[in-house]
Amino acid sequence: MIGDIISATLILVGCTLALTASIGLLRFPDTLSRMHAATKPQTFGLLMILLGAVVRLGRNLDSGMLILAGLFALITAPVVAHRIGRLAYQEQRARDGLMDRRDMDAPDRD
Template sequence: MIATVADWLGAACLVAGAMLGLAAAIGVLRFPDSLSRMHAATKPQVLGVLLLLLGIALRLRSMADLGMIVLVAVFQLATAPVAAQMIGRAAYRSGRLDRDLLDADELADRGSGGGSAGSG
């Protein structure tokens, strides 16, 4: 009984994770500039991978594998924001953003940094 419920829940998690990944890919393809694409690539994708790992854990149901799954989840949570921040900073510094799509830019107002790089 419990096994069946866990199986179905795991299957639902797998499908939900895959669908979030798909939405993230659509966002990466459709969003107009690099920074918006970063948003799609970090958030729905991280949650998608986490849901998928939850699905795996629910279907495997063994302690030894659970440790490794938790490890992958922790790596994802710890590394995805760092990578996103580095790519975002690189995108901003090389001026690769659409200023028409920005409502405010307090980083450029600060004075230093690549404020003038965006006009080229």
């Protein structure tokens, strides 16, 4: 009974965070702001939903797969956000004339 309440609460919090992330994607004006809305609350919301499902499943074999899915989301979300942010920043600088197109083709040195 208490496990069901905890599970439902975690899933509800996760769904609320995912909803705020989707509203942020629609409302924010530029790419970097939208990227922030797409990565931060969305990833945390997914983790809350997965944690709620793990609490509900208990000692089931599927709980391990949910934990792996959460770890995969934690590993990939920051990398994707970094690449999108860097590309958006470079494109904006190229559009404003602050960067030459050849600078965008140079290999990463950082």
